[in-house]
Amino acid sequence: METTHNTFPFILSFTLSYIVFLRIDKRYEVSKFINSVIKISPKWRRTFILCLTFLAILLLGILGIYVVPMSATLYFLLSGAIWGLSTRLAININVSN
Numbered sequence: 379m380e381t382t383h384n385t386f387p388f389i390l391s392f393t394l395s396y397i398v399f400l401r402i403d404k405r406y407e408v409s410k411f412i413n414s415v416i417k418i419s420p421k422w423r424r425t426f427i428l429c430l431t432f433l434a435i436l437l438l439g440i441l442g443i444y445v446v447p448m449s450a451t452l453y454f455l456l457s458g459a460i461w462g463l464s465t466r467l468a469i470n471i472n473v474s475n
Contacts, residue, residue, distance in 0.1 A: 387451050388458035395462030409470035416471075424468045431464040 403409050416423055435457050442448035 384450055384454050388454040388461075391455045391458035392462040392465075395459040396466050399463050399466040403466070403470055409467055410472075412467065413472050420472065423471050427464055427468045427471065431460060434460050434464075 399408075413423070416426060418426055438453065438456055438460070442453050
């Protein structure tokens with residue numbers, strides 16, 4: 379039962395951030411801007427975003443344990459939002475340059 383309580387906030391925030399980023403990206407073309415800012419080989423851009431996501435989740439976990447006491451529900455909400463944004467960004471990033 380504990381797993382269900384932890385995964386529901388993750389899935390909810392993942393889905394919401396995925397949809398919100400999709401709409402924001404359509405309007406403001408955020409992925410094109412990020413694509414122009416990342417100055418690495420186009421075939422490694424998605425891997426770079428994945429590594430940054432892992433680093434953000436790791437830092438969130440360290441902050442939640444050592445700096446600011448964070449409940450498991452809040453951690454799963456924030457990590458789901460980070461994964462939702464990075465997943466949508468990795469899909470939209472242009473690797474054909």
